Amino acid sequence: MPDSVMQNSFHLDAVPIRLERCGKTFAGGARALEPLDLTIRGGETIVFLGPSGCGKTTTLRIIAGLESPDAGGRVLFGEEDVTALPIERRNVGMVFQSYALFPNMTVTENVAYGLKVRKIARADRARRVEEMLDLMHLGEFAGRRIDQLSGGQRQRVALARALVVRPRVLLLDEPLTALDAKLRDSLRLEIDRLLRGLGITAVYVTHDQGEAMALGDRIVVMAKGRVAQVGTPREIYYQPADGFVADFIGTMNRLGGVSRGGTLSIGSATLPWTGPDGRVELLVRPEDLALAGEADGHLDGTVAAAVFLGDRTRLVVEPADGPALTVDAAGRSELGRGDRVWLRVDPARLLAVP
Amino acid sequence: MAMQNLSNRRGWGFWLQLGFTLLVCALLTVPMVMSMLAGLTANYFVGLKSGLTLRWVDEVLRVYSGTILLSLQIAFACLASTLLLGVPAAYALARRPGRFARLVEEMLMMPVAIPGLATALALIVTYGGVGDLRSSWLFILIGHVLFTLPFMVRAVLAVMGSIDLTTLEEGAASLGAGFPRRFFTVVLPNCRSGILAGSLMVLTLSVGEFNLTWLLHTPLTKTLPVGLADSYASLRIEIGSAYTLVFFLMIVPSLILMQGLAKRGRPSV
Numbered sequence A: 001m002p003d004s005v006m007q008n009s010f011h012l013d014a015v016p017i018r019l020e021r022c023g024k025t026f027a028g029g030a031r032a033l034e035p036l037d038l039t040i041r042g043g044e045t046i047v048f049l050g051p052s053g054c055g056k057t058t059t060l061r062i063i064a065g066l067e068s069p070d071a072g073g074r075v076l077f078g079e080e081d082v083t084a085l086p087i088e089r090r091n092v093g094m095v096f097q098s099y100a101l102f103p104n105m106t107v108t109e110n111v112a113y114g115l116k117v118r119k120i121a122r123a124d125r126a127r128r129v130e131e132m133l134d135l136m137h138l139g140e141f142a143g144r145r146i147d148q149l150s151g152g153q154r155q156r157v158a159l160a161r162a163l164v165v166r167p168r169v170l171l172l173d174e175p176l177t178a179l180d181a182k183l184r185d186s187l188r189l190e191i192d193r194l195l196r197g198l199g200i201t202a203v204y205v206t207h208d209q210g211e212a213m214a215l216g217d218r219i220v221v222m223a224k225g226r227v228a229q230v231g232t233p234r235e236i237y238y239q240p241a242d243g244f245v246a247d248f249i250g251t252m253n254r255l256g257g258v259s260r261g262g263t264l265s266i267g268s269a270t271l272p273w274t275g276p277d278g279r280v281e282l283l284v285r286p287e288d289l290a291l292a293g294e295a296d297g298h299l300d301g302t303v304a305a306a307v308f309l310g311d312r313t314r315l316v317v318e319p320a321d322g323p324a325l326t327v328d329a330a331g332r333s334e335l336g337r338g339d340r341v342w343l344r345v346d347p348a349r350l351l352a353v354p
Numbered sequence B: 001m002a003m004q005n006l007s008n009r010r011g012w013g014f015w016l017q018l019g020f021t022l023l024v025c026a027l028l029t030v031p032m033v034m035s036m037l038a039g040l041t042a043n044y045f046v047g048l049k050s051g052l053t054l055r056w057v058d059e060v061l062r063v064y065s066g067t068i069l070l071s072l073q074i075a076f077a078c079l080a081s082t083l084l085l086g087v088p089a090a091y092a093l094a095r096r097p098g099r100f101a102r103l104v105e106e107m108l109m110m111p112v113a114i115p116g117l118a119t120a121l122a123l124i125v126t127y128g129g130v131g132d133l134r135s136s137w138l139f140i141l142i143g144h145v146l147f148t149l150p151f152m153v154r155a156v157l158a159v160m161g162s163i164d165l166t167t168l169e170e171g172a173a174s175l176g177a178g179f180p181r182r183f184f185t186v187v188l189p190n191c192r193s194g195i196l197a198g199s200l201m202v203l204t205l206s207v208g209e210f211n212l213t214w215l216l217h218t219p220l221t222k223t224l225p226v227g228l229a230d231s232y233a234s235l236r237i238e239i240g241s242a243y244t245l246v247f248f249l250m251i252v253p254s255l256i257l258m259q260g261l262a263k264r265g266r267p268s269v
């Protein structure tokens, strides 16, 4: 990617966005979004992540101006209150899952559309379109019709079309969901480089946690119209706010334990622990459980399944009581179904979740 | 030998069907061809032996040019009206997918189901006394618009339903386009095939419309089909036939275009 081009003419303003008490109740009384407060920093890429139907698109459309929040809600771009402005007057760039490219126009005409609307002079327009097509590696497709492009090419045209007008904010609603897995990875990398290079404020909606972790400066995890947690990918991964977030992001094991007088009993082991006395539900990532010998192990169980993944072998271990645990062993591990194993737990890595 | 194989493979059912289809086609086309040929023969009762001539066609064009021009005038005025009324109506119906919209859609089909004569009578009873409307060609135009509008709406609606119009418009709006620009640069161009199909349908129907027009016309506002009926009733058969020929030549091009459109199908999105 030509860095000079990106830094010189395509560095965009970094406008912060603030949502104040933005809720959404659709006609018919369905509450799609509980009132939400959120500040998105200028230049930040924020990802809305959650299962289908949790209100991600609704939130994005409120930011875009395609839906208005319920009474009392406000949307601010920088200092400007844009709540009452329709989308065409907000100067946002939008990328849709279904591309929404104009089938009656060529690639060039699609990309030039926003510039024409803004009455940019022909020569200037042509130059900016060409620059943008080069940036998105679309130069050779300039004269094609949209139905002559692959899915990945279409989504790159959609990005080019949204960015060429230098929007204040870039909004992307599941832009990779319609693509096949391999294309998804390469386009995700391209989007990542683009967003970092442009310095634009971007809001990205997805139900794919891998995409969210890779792209987001911060992730907003949503569930049933509510924000479950806002944080960096690391915070979300290592300090999930609740069981829902923990289960939604990555793989999480659950352990039952009993806390009593500064110690924690798990299986046959007793570990140092601070917390109120009583039964506790503990969460631990597979990579924080280690295979151990009989002497230094805390828990024992039987291998129920072993999946060879090359660099590692993923084991599902069934302890004497409690739910099955997922653990990673070395790739060359010979462990298989029915083998008895011992696991060690690092108490510093255990999470007690309300 | 090959023939034997073919008929064995196809079975007698195929040949029966083919024969039946050809018979129906012949039933439909033979009278038309005969009629048009009659318009070119010097004397119908003597037959083709009397020789071919353009004399009758010439006479029709001389005597009936008024009806031909009026028919074209009404057809194009009708097209303009149905475009102005029908395309926005289809757009409104397409953008509001509710029970009310479906109801309106059904109601738009009503004039097709009601016999033309009944519609014409209703028009005369209701508007016959308004100014000079009864003796104006505009009276016929109103009838034709009522009759053809649903065809325009249906054709445009079919295409609008097959593309994701809402998202296309949202895309345009996100790029700063207000409603008028979105409508003319995105909505209309992407519905072009439906608008074209509807237009050809309206032209064809209007040029050939007889039921309504026969009741609505006055001696000074005779359209081609009405003139045709008159000429068959009162003049030499050759003139009526030549008239049919002229009528046919006017309508066939648009019929062929319509077929072509249908074959090309909807635009891929």
Ligand SMILES: Nc1ncnc2c1ncn2[C@@H]1O[C@H](COP(=O)(O)OP(=O)(O)O)[C@@H](O)[C@H]1O
Residues within 6 Å of the ligand: A026, A027, A030, A031, A032, A050, A051, A052, A053, A054, A055, A056, A057, A058, A059
């Ligand atoms: N236009 C609408 N009318 C009524 N309900 C809607 C509308 N759009 C979305 N919803 C509902 O609001 C909820 C949230 O939808 P959405 O924001 O699209 O979820 P997500 O993008 O996270 O999958 C869903 O239950 C959905 O059915």
Ligand SMILES: [Mg+2]
Residues within 6 Å of the ligand: A053, A056, A057, A058
């Ligand atoms: Mg969605």
